[in-house]
Amino acid sequence: MAGLATTLLALAVGAPVVLAMAWPFHPLRPLAVRLSPWAAAPALLLALVHLVDPAAAPSLEAPGLFLGLQLGLDPLGGAFLLLTALLWVAAGAYAWWYHADDPHRDGFFGLFVLTMAGNLGLVLAADVLTFYLCFAAMTFAAYGLVVHKRDGEALRAGRIYIILALVGEVAILSALFALGTAGGSLLAFGPEVAEAWSRLAGEPGVFPPPEGLEGAYPWVTGLLVGGFAVKAGLAPLHLWLPLAHPVAPTAASALLSGVMIKAGLMGWLRMLPYDLAVPGLATVVIITGAATAFYGVLMGLAQDDPKTVLAYSSVSQMGYMAVGVGVILLAPEVAPLALTAVAFYALHHGVAKGALFLSVGVGSRLPRPSHHRGWLWTLRLGVAVPALALAGAPFTSGAFAKSSLKDALSELGGPWYAVLDPLLLVAAAGTTLLLVRFVVTLETRIGGGAQEGSAASAGGPWGLVLPWMTLVAAGLLAPWWLATAFPPLGGAAAPSLLQDLLPALLPVLMGVALAWAIIRRPKVLGSLRGLRIPAGDLLVLLEALLRRLRLPGRSLANQAGWALRRGSLRLQDAVQAWLDTLARRDPRLMQSPLLGSILLALALLLAVALW
Amino acid sequence: MILDPIHWAALGVMGPLLAGLVAMEGRPRAIRLGLLAGIGSSVAATAGLWVAVSLDGPLRHPLGGWGIPLGIELYADGLSVLMLAMTALVGTAVSLYSTAYFGDISQRSVRDSPAGRGARFFAPLWLFLWGSLNGIYLSGDIFNLYVLLEIMGLSAAAMVTLAVTSQATVAGMRYLVISLVGSMFFLLGVALLYIVGGSLSMERLATLDLAGPLPAIALGLMTLGMAAKTALFPIHGWLPPAHAAAPAPGSAILSALVVKGSFYIIVRLWVHVFGGGAREGLLVLGILGGIAVIWGSIMALRQLSLKRLIAYSTVAQLGYLFIMFPLLFPAGGGWSPDAWSGGLYHALSHAVAKAAMFLAAGSMTYAVARDDIRAISGVAHRLPMTFFAFGLGGLSLAGIPPSGGFVAKWLLLRSAVEQGGWGWAVLITVGGLLTLAYVLMVLRYAVDQTEEPEAFREVPRRMEWAAMSLALIALLLGVRAAEPLSLLEAGGIVPWR
Amino acid sequence: MTPLALYTAAGVGLFAAGLWGVVTRAHLFWKVLGINIMGGGIFLILLAAPPRLDPLHADPVPQAMVLTGIVVAVAATAVALGMALRVAARTGRPFLDEDVPNRSAGEDDPGSGRE
Amino acid sequence: MTPVLDWEFLPLLVVLSSFVPGVWIMFLREEQEALRSSLNLIGAVAKVVLVGLMLRGVGAGAVYEWRLQVLPGLELSLIGDALALLFVTLSAVLWLVTTVYAIGYLKDSPNRTRFFSFFSLCVTATTGLAMAGDLFTFVIFYEALTWATYPLVVHRGTPEAIQAGRLYLIYTLTAGAALVLGAVWFQVEAGTVAFAPGGVLEMAAVEEAPVRFFSLFLVLLAGVAVKASFFPVHGWLPIAMVAPAPVSALLHAVAVVKAGAFGVVRLLHSLFGIEVAWEMGAAGLVAGLAAFTIIYGSIRALVQDDLKRLLAFSTVSQLSYIALGVAFLTPMAQTGGLVHLVHQGIMKITLFFCAGVLSETLQVKKVSQMAGVARRMPLTMLAFTVAALGMIGIPPIAGFLSKWYLGVGALDAGAVWVIPVLLASSLLNAAYFLPVIRTAYFDDPDPEGWDDKGRSRWFEADWRLVVPTVVTALLALASGLFGGIPWSPLGWAELIVDRSIL
Numbered sequence A: 001m002a003g004l005a006t007t008l009l010a011l012a013v014g015a016p017v018v019l020a021m022a023w024p025f026h027p028l029r030p031l032a033v034r035l036s037p038w039a040a041a042p043a044l045l046l047a048l049v050h051l052v053d054p055a056a057a058p059s060l061e062a063p064g065l066f067l068g069l070q071l072g073l074d075p076l077g078g079a080f081l082l083l084t085a086l087l088w089v090a091a092g093a094y095a096w097w098y099h100a101d102d103p104h105r106d107g108f109f110g111l112f113v114l115t116m117a118g119n120l121g122l123v124l125a126a127d128v129l130t131f132y133l134c135f136a137a138m139t140f141a142a143y144g145l146v147v148h149k150r151d152g153e154a155l156r157a158g159r160i161y162i163i164l165a166l167v168g169e170v171a172i173l174s175a176l177f178a179l180g181t182a183g184g185s186l187l188a189f190g191p192e193v194a195e196a197w198s199r200l201a202g203e204p205g206v207f208p209p210p211e212g213l214e215g216a217y218p219w220v221t222g223l224l225v226g227g228f229a230v231k232a233g234l235a236p237l238h239l240w241l242p243l244a245h246p247v248a249p250t251a252a253s254a255l256l257s258g259v260m261i262k263a264g265l266m267g268w269l270r271m272l273p274y275d276l277a278v279p280g281l282a283t284v285v286i287i288t289g290a291a292t293a294f295y296g297v298l299m300g301l302a303q304d305d306p307k308t309v310l311a312y313s314s315v316s317q318m319g320y321m322a323v324g325v326g327v328i329l330l331a332p333e334v335a336p337l338a339l340t341a342v343a344f345y346a347l348h349h350g351v352a353k354g355a356l357f358l359s360v361g362v363g364s365r366l367p368r369p370s371h372h373r374g375w376l377w378t379l380r381l382g383v384a385v386p387a388l389a390l391a392g393a394p395f396t397s398g399a400f401a402k403s404s405l406k407d408a409l410s411e412l413g414g415p416w417y418a419v420l421d422p423l424l425l426v427a428a429a430g431t432t433l434l435l436v437r438f439v440v441t442l443e444t445r446i447g448g449g450a451q452e453g454s455a456a457s458a459g460g461p462w463g464l465v466l467p468w469m470t471l472v473a474a475g476l477l478a479p480w481w482l483a484t485a486f487p488p489l490g491g492a493a494a495p496s497l498l499q500d501l502l503p504a505l506l507p508v509l510m511g512v513a514l515a516w517a518i519i520r521r522p523k524v525l526g527s528l529r530g531l532r533i534p535a536g537d538l539l540v541l542l543e544a545l546l547r548r549l550r551l552p553g554r555s556l557a558n559q560a561g562w563a564l565r566r567g568s569l570r571l572q573d574a575v576q577a578w579l580d581t582l583a584r585r586d587p588r589l590m591q592s593p594l595l596g597s598i599l600l601a602l603a604l605l606l607a608v609a610l611w
Numbered sequence B: 001m002i003l004d005p006i007h008w009a010a011l012g013v014m015g016p017l018l019a020g021l022v023a024m025e026g027r028p029r030a031i032r033l034g035l036l037a038g039i040g041s042s043v044a045a046t047a048g049l050w051v052a053v054s055l056d057g058p059l060r061h062p063l064g065g066w067g068i069p070l071g072i073e074l075y076a077d078g079l080s081v082l083m084l085a086m087t088a089l090v091g092t093a094v095s096l097y098s099t100a101y102f103g104d105i106s107q108r109s110v111r112d113s114p115a116g117r118g119a120r121f122f123a124p125l126w127l128f129l130w131g132s133l134n135g136i137y138l139s140g141d142i143f144n145l146y147v148l149l150e151i152m153g154l155s156a157a158a159m160v161t162l163a164v165t166s167q168a169t170v171a172g173m174r175y176l177v178i179s180l181v182g183s184m185f186f187l188l189g190v191a192l193l194y195i196v197g198g199s200l201s202m203e204r205l206a207t208l209d210l211a212g213p214l215p216a217i218a219l220g221l222m223t224l225g226m227a228a229k230t231a232l233f234p235i236h237g238w239l240p241p242a243h244a245a246a247p248a249p250g251s252a253i254l255s256a257l258v259v260k261g262s263f264y265i266i267v268r269l270w271v272h273v274f275g276g277g278a279r280e281g282l283l284v285l286g287i288l289g290g291i292a293v294i295w296g297s298i299m300a301l302r303q304l305s306l307k308r309l310i311a312y313s314t315v316a317q318l319g320y321l322f323i324m325f326p327l328l329f330p331a332g333g334g335w336s337p338d339a340w341s342g343g344l345y346h347a348l349s350h351a352v353a354k355a356a357m358f359l360a361a362g363s364m365t366y367a368v369a370r371d372d373i374r375a376i377s378g379v380a381h382r383l384p385m386t387f388f389a390f391g392l393g394g395l396s397l398a399g400i401p402p403s404g405g406f407v408a409k410w411l412l413l414r415s416a417v418e419q420g421g422w423g424w425a426v427l428i429t430v431g432g433l434l435t436l437a438y439v440l441m442v443l444r445y446a447v448d449q450t451e452e453p454e455a456f457r458e459v460p461r462r463m464e465w466a467a468m469s470l471a472l473i474a475l476l477l478g479v480r481a482a483e484p485l486s487l488l489e490a491g492g493i494v495p496w497r
Numbered sequence C: 001m002t003p004l005a006l007y008t009a010a011g012v013g014l015f016a017a018g019l020w021g022v023v024t025r026a027h028l029f030w031k032v033l034g035i036n037i038m039g040g041g042i043f044l045i046l047l048a049a050p051p052r053l054d055p056l057h058a059d060p061v062p063q064a065m066v067l068t069g070i071v072v073a074v075a076a077t078a079v080a081l082g083m084a085l086r087v088a089a090r091t092g093r094p095f096l097d098e099d100v101p102n103r104s105a106g107e108d109d110p111g112s113g114r115e
Numbered sequence D: 001m002t003p004v005l006d007w008e009f010l011p012l013l014v015v016l017s018s019f020v021p022g023v024w025i026m027f028l029r030e031e032q033e034a035l036r037s038s039l040n041l042i043g044a045v046a047k048v049v050l051v052g053l054m055l056r057g058v059g060a061g062a063v064y065e066w067r068l069q070v071l072p073g074l075e076l077s078l079i080g081d082a083l084a085l086l087f088v089t090l091s092a093v094l095w096l097v098t099t100v101y102a103i104g105y106l107k108d109s110p111n112r113t114r115f116f117s118f119f120s121l122c123v124t125a126t127t128g129l130a131m132a133g134d135l136f137t138f139v140i141f142y143e144a145l146t147w148a149t150y151p152l153v154v155h156r157g158t159p160e161a162i163q164a165g166r167l168y169l170i171y172t173l174t175a176g177a178a179l180v181l182g183a184v185w186f187q188v189e190a191g192t193v194a195f196a197p198g199g200v201l202e203m204a205a206v207e208e209a210p211v212r213f214f215s216l217f218l219v220l221l222a223g224v225a226v227k228a229s230f231f232p233v234h235g236w237l238p239i240a241m242v243a244p245a246p247v248s249a250l251l252h253a254v255a256v257v258k259a260g261a262f263g264v265v266r267l268l269h270s271l272f273g274i275e276v277a278w279e280m281g282a283a284g285l286v287a288g289l290a291a292f293t294i295i296y297g298s299i300r301a302l303v304q305d306d307l308k309r310l311l312a313f314s315t316v317s318q319l320s321y322i323a324l325g326v327a328f329l330t331p332m333a334q335t336g337g338l339v340h341l342v343h344q345g346i347m348k349i350t351l352f353f354c355a356g357v358l359s360e361t362l363q364v365k366k367v368s369q370m371a372g373v374a375r376r377m378p379l380t381m382l383a384f385t386v387a388a389l390g391m392i393g394i395p396p397i398a399g400f401l402s403k404w405y406l407g408v409g410a411l412d413a414g415a416v417w418v419i420p421v422l423l424a425s426s427l428l429n430a431a432y433f434l435p436v437i438r439t440a441y442f443d444d445p446d447p448e449g450w451d452d453k454g455r456s457r458w459f460e461a462d463w464r465l466v467v468p469t470v471v472t473a474l475l476a477l478a479s480g481l482f483g484g485i486p487w488s489p490l491g492w493a494e495l496i497v498d499r500s501i502l
Helices: A002-022 A026-038 A041-052 A075-098 A105-124 A128-149 A152-183 A191-201 A217-232 A241-247 A250-271 A279-301 A306-330 A332-365 A373-391 A397-412 A414-445 A462-485 A501-520 A522-530 A537-590 A592-610 B006-024 B028-056 B078-101 B108-112 B114-138 B142-160 B166-197 B202-207 B213-230 B239-245 B248-273 B279-301 B306-328 B337-368 B384-398 B404-418 B422-447 B461-476 B482-490 C003-024 C028-047 C060-091 D010-026 D033-059 D082-105 D112-131 D135-153 D159-190 D203-208 D210-225 D236-242 D245-254 D256-272 D274-279 D282-302 D307-326 D331-362 D378-392 D398-412 D418-442 D463-481 D489-498
Strands: A059-062 A069-072 B059-062 B073-076 D064-071 D074-080
Touching (some): A002 A026, A002 A059, A026 A075, A069 A105, A069 A128, A075 A462, A152 A191, A152 A250, A152 D398, A217 A279, A217 A306, A306 A414, A332 A373, A373 A414, A373 A501, A397 A414, A501 A522, A537 B279, B028 B073, B028 B482, B078 B114, B078 B248, B078 B461, B078 B482, B108 B114, B142 B248, B166 B202, B166 B213, B166 C028, B166 C060, B202 B248, B213 B248, B248 B337, B279 B422, B306 B404, B337 B384, B384 B404, B404 B422, B404 B461, B404 D064, B482 D064, C003 C028, D010 D074, D033 D074, D033 D082, D074 D082, D082 D245, D082 D489, D112 D135, D135 D159, D135 D256, D159 D256, D203 D210, D210 D282, D236 D307, D245 D331, D256 D307, D282 D307, D307 D418, D331 D398, D331 D489, D378 D398, D398 D418
8 A cells, every 4th residue: 555655646746747748849749738637647546545544644755856855645735635636637627628629728738737746746745845846836837827818818817926926936935045044955844844943933042043043033934924825815915816717717717716726825734833823923814814704705796707706705715714824823732623624624615616616617618508408407506516515504515614613713712712703704604695696697607608619519518517516526525525534634523514503504594695685676786786896906006006106217217328328429539539639749759849859858857867 | 510609699690691791682592592591590599599598607709809808799698599589580480471572573674673672672681680680689898789789770771761652761761860869879878988987898887886977877878879769758759650661571670679679778788787777767767668658559549550550559568668677676676587577578579479460460451452450351351360460469469368478467567566566567457458459459440341352462371371470479478488588597697786 | 177078078069069950950961960970079089088008008999989980970871861862852852751641641651562 | 986087187188179179170161161060069079078087087086187387486277176177067068069059050151160260269268267276377268268259249240249349358358457467466465376275365464454455356356257247347248149149158158257257256265265255355245246236137137128138137147146155155155156157057058049049040039029939939938938937046947956055055144135135136037037938928929020941850940959959958957856966066066065175
């Protein structure tokens, strides 16, 4: 079993890497593209193996590669691997048919495997630099997926995405510099990272932090949180997310929202110092998280593109997880429980959100509903299940995740619990409302893409439907396998689903009621239609501001440059003219009277000198 | 055969003079024979003396028994041999070059035509010149110096006028007047020295106590005269037209060798006979040299005539030679071997490089039939070897490594820095840059391909090779500097007193 | 006033006069003449050189020098006059004209011995 | 391990292996193409082989020395130790690649004889300079390099080429003069010009006359800073862009700029000694200057549309990483600086190769013309992307390793201010490289704007252009990906620092 696991570990990362490497070479490309959709299969196998036998914790080391690559599979990794691999396989299959006759299909899959390599790699990474390496690979390859459509909108989204991503990378890297200084280049997760943190923090009286890094500790943690927050879409660093997720091809959006933003979360969970409390930072994280949970909902309600709505819902959901992370940072003793909760949440959200995004694609590719009622109802059912899960309806993974998060909070207790619990409840209601909004917008889009994207030609929409259904099913089963999957993570035993039936039901009902109320009243609805907030809310203001700033500076610089050049030219001319006159005069030195006086002068000079 | 080494000296002086007589005859064969004899004798003399001197120090030989105290005698030490070697080296190349440069003069009619006169009289004049130069380097008494100086001056001036243009004639005439006046100053100095010291032998004079006004005046007069012949700064005006007007081989000889003759005498007087003289005097020489470096370079930058440019560069480079003097005798007393080797090595490498440049320039003007920088565009492609010869020569002049110029500059700089003479150090550095400036100006025109020269004459290979070989030697001097410099040290104690 | 001083003074005077002529007179003949006068002055000084060995016999060396000097001077003068004549022939005037165009030497100077 | 060759004249052979072909080619006729190319290639391969031998020897602990006395107290000395080999290997390998590239790039263009002759001489000077065992030898090759590259810069013979060459000479020659002056001065002060690990100056002597020694340092720095294109004196570099692509590649990646950077290394470590340099504040000055140049160059690069100018300014910025690294006392920083000597070389040469392929095959010279060019030139643009990402510092490409070592090393030295500089430069690099990549891949091409010379049999352009480009790109990737193994540039740099022969 262990041997198999190790092989699979190597394959899980190796397969996509090899495919990505093969892609540039023309003869190999068709094959590579053909295999790309299934490149995540080994990873999925590995995840299942791990699920069956949690004891199997394979690890690999390649000291010659990079600065020493380390791969490994631990419980947390296992959990995320399950999600990641599942989504990649589903999305891969989905994309294969979705892009059946897309001229840029080859390019898409080239970047697809590269992104996948990064994503799987960072899940399986066992040390800091390996993680960073894969994280970066994923980030930059994903850019290609975002701008796949190549229209202005996509390129703009891509630009915003890459700018923010870079800022994040830089923040992370600067934090890693500090960690590396404290603990060396090779930092395996777990004890070694903790060691580095404690050395960086220093021990008052025992040993000081590294010279020059006194008091850097909070900053470093802050940079790390901030850096990953970009990827995790925590407000206000979420700006790229509502732009990028909708414009990307459906499969890619599913991945972005489902797994890639979880990479940020993963970063937090892997690298932050759990065993040293960072109260200040923790407070910030929790508040921001909670705020994000609301902010996402509000902004999302003002959108009318289903994918954008989903994107904003992702933002708000990541808010919840951020709260969990904050709890970890706040109180090391609650860490295990909170960790479990966050992991639950990530998995649940990943699967559900992935399913929903795919459903958008399916919807748009459906033949006209008029003559395909069967399809229509399948779609509605398939949307309802993950939507309910997200809303946290009873008996769904959502309820499960939310309750475990709640447990963590209650464990934390104190004012935090008192404040956060109701807040999150309201936010959950908002989520429901948002999902209703999503369903409504989706209904308007059904069959929208049928003409141009002819999924029908590719043997009916089955190619799209099956992967989608897989995810839906996975989401449906989630509560049960989650329970089996998690004990190793050291969290509390999976909470029974009945015990908090009401609290789970409450927000859903509230949300639905609210939605119903609004939809019943055309006046309110109309007034709501009035407020449109462009996707990427704050960004719009920011861009306007920048445009103002740019122009004057440059023209000034130019003028200065020109003035300088003119001046130097004039000077040159003057000097040359002067030299010419000298040169014309020089022969005169031999003219009789002058020569005489020169000789005389020299004679006198020498006489004086020699006297 | 066993020879008293001093016979080599006699050979060095008499050989070229006799060869000159042979060449007077005028037919190509005679000319070739004469040149061959001249080359042979000088090279042999140089080689023999080199060995002898480096084996057992300086050599003396009283001519006709007029020894000490009168001392009409031949004298050879490391310095003399170095100058002899320089002359032989450059002379050989120039001689070969000249045989090709003046074209075919086998018909008598051509020979007697004004154009042919150049061809006819170059060789004899040059051989006389050669003899007199060797004589100057080998003579141990100051009156012989005067006589030889006159021979040198006359043949040099005549050489300028070989080019049958009004400019050449005027320039040559002016050169003649200046050099005659210079000789007169020198002779007056000789007379005064004899009255004071009662001897003509430089070594003898060196042993006397030459305090008091009269020797000082004598030194001043001699220096003035020689400075005029060496075209030290304010009296340099005659040089550019003269050197530019002469036929190319002539220009090479004048710029590379002739000026060195009078410079050599100044060195002998100040360093050996007067043992440094007065510090202020040295400073005057150095400052004038410094001005010459800057002035000459700037003038060179403003020329459009290629040969005139090179001539002005000679003015500038001679300035370097005079910068040597204040460095030789540091303010604190004592003696700076760096300055000594550096200065003389600069004389040597300048001779080689400058000759290479003038010969190359000759080939260029020969090809485009115009002495104008703007006219040589495209030469770099038509005559690559000539182009490289000019370039390498120029770079050596500017002290770009590896080259003799670089070694010389390094030594001069070192002596300047050691004495804290920052002014001199900066001057030397800046002078190098200015040199680069005008050398590059020429190269820049030569590589220019925009306009093709209208008339382009094929250049004989021998001319190209002569220039190139000199340039390569200039390069080589930068890699093997140890031998020539060790020779300098071998030549007995410097200075004598 | 010793004869030496006297002769020396006279010699120097001649030298100066000759130099004056060379420098101030534009005509080449005067210049050549001036040079000869300078030489004459020097010879005068040499001849006045005090006897070195014994006071009765004059010192032969200066006389030898003077003789040689005269020979040289004659030769030099000859050459100089010859060249002066050629200058006159070429430029039409027996002067050292200064107005040789400086920055345009290219036009009328082939720069090599052929024409 | 097999016994090591102990030919002390191996360094000389390395130098000659390009000198002899260079001179020989100079006397060839224009149409003797086959002979010319084979001479070049033979020389290049020979050099690589010889360097390989030396590498093995030095790896086993040997040191190769060759000396020739010029004057008493002055000698030409070539020393092949680990530090020298770092640079020599770079130039040898890249010369081989560039030669192939140049043969393809200049096919049926005029004056190739001159070009290839000086091309070889240029590398001769570089290798000689890399192995120079003392300042005297260094100066000689440093100047020789100027003269070997000048004809390459003005190769096109166009007015702007001439103008650029003029500027190039004004800058480099003035610097050369300063260097000579400084060298002589140093000899007078220290009594020797020989390079020695840890420097040749005593702390005590320096502390007696700090001002004098600092000005001495400034003079020498002025000498090397021009070629290293430090801020105030970088002006020649972007203008020298008129040269043909292979030349720019060589100038910017290997020969000239690296000579300058290497000079800084020698100055700080082999002459003054880094401790002394820190004591007298010289190293601090260098670090500050380098940091400023890093930012300045990147900012200037932002607004360039001409691809090669953009790359040039990026060189200005990237180059200072080397100086920045070696100016610190900590081994990691020094390793980072040294290894960037190689990494920057490989990545930058790739970028210039790409620029060359585009301009040669499609007449595309501006970023604005590059829209969608990746569809026509996938391999080239892939290479470009790899190199550009490497410049930004994206793992696992070489550039990241340099950055990592620099950052950690700087923090080790307690210089926190370096981190913002590094990161800002990363962001700026991204700001001017990523748009190029984006437009190349994702904008719609307008083939009318291209003057397409067509594909070759196997590749998108002449194979002699594409293959070298891909090879260097792979090198850039490999030297990052396999940074952990001892023979990688990183490993070698660590070896140098460990042996403390810096």
